[in-house]
Amino acid sequence: MARRLDAFVTKTVTPEPREGNAPVRIAETEHGMLNAIGLANPGRDRFLAETLPLLRTLGRPLWVSVGGVSARDYAETCALLDDVTIELNLSCPNVDEAPESAAEIVAACRAATSLPLYAKLSPATWDIAGTARAVEAAGADGLSLVNTIRGLALGPTLRPTLARAVGGYSGPALRPVALAAVYACRRATQLPIVGMGGVQTGHDALELLACGATHVALGTVLFADPDAPARVRTELADELERAGFATPDDAVGVAQAAVATVEN
């Protein structure tokens, strides 16, 4: 399946190895999924020595998701990477996603690498458009929108299902949230936007394009349907044709035309 993707995005890599949280780390809900994986990853040294060479055998463009606590953590990992696109996961635990902090991380990474840099933002902020503008000014080449939002599920005995109680909520319920974030950031910046959040069908992908995404990524749907990328691509082509768009680019931002001004 992965060999047919346009690009493959890794799980977030941090400077040190992380075992992640204890189980239960994943819970299904009616309209989405909760995860509290806790950024489990082998750390950047093993990632570079073992994981990345394996991923290269896919023969697909790779996006490496970089995480950390300080701007220096992020920048040091960026400096070690080559021949990939970098996605800065700015929604890591203990990372403040205020525009100034996000911009500080992006600026440090910009100074450390000339590779393409995408800033991945969480929608759980008052002013995502402000953060988008700040990371653009700091040298980001694009935005990835959106990361999960915080959620909690209870089991039959009214105890939290996840061992950590709270986790990141993804899947269909996140779709309107993602559309709003893409919509706001498209108005705020010129940056290309990878839209994601609850995409299950070609129509869902088309809506993200209409709000201003230039690319679409899939996450949660892959658990239920590993062939979703090929299916969504085919469905999107049908949807575009039905709506009278010659290319996906023609659909980008069409939802914007209707409104003159919008609040964040």
Ligand SMILES: Cc1cc2nc3c(=O)[nH]c(=O)nc-3n(C[C@H](O)[C@H](O)[C@H](O)COP(=O)(O)O)c2cc1C
């Ligand atoms: C099990 C799981 C693990 C995830 N791990 C990461 C991660 O390591 N780094 C990151 O930036 N986002 C991570 N995400 C967030 C997704 O990349 C995506 O932003 C989010 O789930 C919304 O898209 P979706 O509804 O299509 O899943 C994870 C999501 C899930 C469900």
